[in-house]
Amino acid sequence: MLMLMTALSERPREWNYGYELIKETGLSSGTLYPLLMRMTDQGLVESEWREPARPGRPARHAYRLTASGLALVRAQEQVDGRADLKASLA
Amino acid sequence: MALAVHCLPAVRREWADAMLVEFEAAREDGKPLSFATGCLAAALRELPKHQEGRFAIASWMLTLTVIVPAAGLLISILAAGSPLPFLNYAEAVVSEANRPAVPSLLLLLFCLATLQLRVAWLTLGSDWESLIPTGAMSAAVALTLSIFTSVVFDAHLLAMLPTTVVALELAALALLAGWHAELPAAAAGSPPNGR
Numbered sequence: 508m509l510m511l512m513t514a515l516s517e518r519p520r521e522w523n524y525g526y527e528l529i530k531e532t533g534l535s536s537g538t539l540y541p542l543l544m545r546m547t548d549q550g551l552v553e554s555e556w557r558e559p560a561r562p563g564r565p566a567r568h569a570y571r572l573t574a575s576g577l578a579l580v581r582a583q584e585q586v587d588g589r590a591d592l593k594a595s596l597a
Numbered sequence: 598m599a600l601a602v603h604c605l606p607a608v609r610r611e612w613a614d615a616m617l618v619e620f621e622a623a624r625e626d627g628k629p630l631s632f633a634t635g636c637l638a639a640a641l642r643e644l645p646k647h648q649e650g651r652f653a654i655a656s657w658m659l660t661l662t663v664i665v666p667a668a669g670l671l672i673s674i675l676a677a678g679s680p681l682p683f684l685n686y687a688e689a690v691v692s693e694a695n696r697p698a699v700p701s702l703l704l705l706l707f708c709l710a711t712l713q714l715r716v717a718w719l720t721l722g723s724d725w726e727s728l729i730p731t732g733a734m735s736a737a738v739a740l741t742l743s744i745f746t747s748v749v750f751d752a753h754l755l756a757m758l759p760t761t762v763v764a765l766e767l768a769a770l771a772l773l774a775g776w777h778a779e780l781p782a783a784a785a786g787s788p789p790n791g792r
Contacts, residue, residue: 525615526622526632536616536623536635541642544612554615568615 511542515572516580522569551576598633604640606649649780659769660717667762668713671706689752698749705742725774732767739763
């Protein structure tokens with residue numbers, strides 16, 4: 508889930524398509540879609556149907572982080588940053 | 598992909614459409630099979646999380662553990678060509694006097710097997726309107742078979758079997774039909790091109 512949220516947080520305002528996310532994260536469709544469904548249910552991700560870039564193609568379902576999803580990623584990054592700092596000091 | 602889309606409950610219809618559209622991208626990328634397999638796995642994992650999915654699992658369980666095995670038992674007797682080994686095993690009285698009744702018994706078994714297969718098909722399709730007459734016919738044939746076996750072959754315990762199985766089956770189907778009526782209707786959220 509963290510991998511997917513990190514990928515989505517790299518372009519927080521942009522919409523991402525399912526197959527592009529699969530290629531970017533290396534997750535399988537069997538992992539990606541349940542994660543996206545759950546994260547959408549929890550309000551961490553929003554989805555909408557986007558008109559295709561190429562005419563004559565069907566609309567695609569696209570995803571991006573919501574404000575609370577983005578806040579969760581930032582909070583996790585801070586926790587990881589602190590953990591890395593502690594590890595380097597130890 | 599068709600199976601994956603079929604397995605997803607109506608509340609996830611939007612996600613089924615999303616998977617179908619992305620399948621085209623996977624196909625263009627030369628990886629349609631792994632994408633479709635993943636989608637099917639995702640759809641199967643979603644099944645028990647929703648009432649509709651749990652209903653589908655219950656329908657399949659009833660069909661595969663009760664209705665189809667009952668039909669299979671009847672078909673195996675028919676395939677053997679004679680119910681005599683089965684009647685002998687059940688300690689029925691088979692003599693020259695009642696042996697001419699065997700073809701009639703086989704006919705009843707054939708009718709019940711056919712009806713059982715139809716009940717299985719209609720159950721999986723949740724076709725309750727067609728199930729009512731088919732279930733009633735199945736009950737009538739099972740009762741006839743029970744009376745026939747009891748009176749002609751004096752096998753009272755064996756005679757109870759078809760009626761008991763069909764009665765339990767119909768009771769379970771009545772519960773399933775009630776459950777189906779309470780299921781939520783298909784959810785909203787479809788792509789703008791109305792797929």
